[in-house]
Amino acid sequence: MALSIVFIITSIITFVFIILKIRKNGLNINDSIIWILWAFALLILSFFPQIPTMVSNSLGFMSTSNFIFSIFIFFLYILLFIQAIQISKLKEKINELIQKLSIQEYEERKNKK
Structure with a gap:
């Protein structure tokens, strides 16, 4: 029951x-x-605590809280992977912008001479 209350409060704050x-x-x-989907999932789990209990028992977890912590860690890994992809794309864009700016500055210097 206490875990359900924590989930409800956490999902509402989120x-x-x-x-x-x-x-x-x-x-x-x-x-x-x-993040909205994650908060919604927390809300569902808090109102139906038998769902994580059934899943954790079927997967062989010792307790439901271990299963929930594992789900949280998995969610964080997904977020980390998504952010790594975004950072990689931004680095590529920065390199492209630097190259374009360098070419533009080179052409401006060449035209001034």
Whole structure:
């Protein structure tokens, strides 16, 4: 029961925080979708605690809390992977912009001479 209350509070705080960040333009809507889905999943798990219990028993976890912590860690790994992809794309864009800027500066210097 205590775990359900923690999930309800956490999911509500997550929803409120995401909505506030979207309104203040601090968070992209595309990036916020995964957080909204995660908060919704927490809310479902808090209202139906038998779901994680059944799944954890069927997968052989010693307790439901171990299963939930494993799910949290898996979720964080997914987020880390998504952010690594985004960082990689941004690095490529930065290199491309640096190359374009260097070519532009070279042509400007060449035209001045």
